[in-house]
Amino acid sequence: MQVLELIIFAGLAVIVLYQLYSVLGRRVGRQPEDRPAVETTATGPRAPDRLAEPLDDGVELSGLAAIKAKDPAFDMTRFLGGAKSAYEMIVKAFAEGDKATLANLLAPSVLASFETAIDQKAAEGRSETVEFFHAPRADLEKADVTQGDLAQITVRFLAEFRSRSKGPEGEAVDDRRTAELWTFERRLKSRDPNWTLVHVDAAEA
Secondary structure, X not given: OXXXXXXXXXXXXXXXXXXXXXXXXXOOOOOHHHOOOOOEEOOEEOOOOOOOOOOOOOOOOOHHHHHHHHXXXXXXXXXXXXXXXXXXXXXXXXXXXXXXXXXXXXXXXXHHHHHHHHHHHHHOOOEEEEEEOOOOEEEEEEEEEEOOOEEEEEEEEEEEEEEEEEEOOEEEEEEEEEEEEEXXXXXXXXXXXXXXXXXXXXXXX
């Protein structure tokens, strides 16, 4: 009788141990190896927060990544702040015919076209001053590096200002809203930290 009871208890113990193993030994939840390499959203793959490091030196960077690679100290927020200041300074200097200020900020080709317009206005006996209603809006349009270390950044400016002009026909006040694309250029290996305006295009507001 005791032998039979021992056999029955042993059988029950085996069953209980098997059930415990089937629960505790099973992987619960998503395991590290099940995790996808790139998180996805309803609209498709979600890019990682940080760009992957280039696998080898043969990988070519473009845009802001190329500028940062050549100049690790480059800061886009600081650049746009400086671009806004340069925009206001250049617009005011052009209106007032201040060639000396423009010479420090413009590439020779741009300076030549500005000086031609200034000389024509002076020959017609006209003068002008500009007052900005508020700081212009500046947004990055594109950026790249060419010729090894020549960085070019195009900024879209939206600005509102009041122009007061005098001419043979009298005085006039004109409120303007402009949209333009300005391209700035700088040699990243140069010790000169200043950027030069090399091109101006009209843009859609």
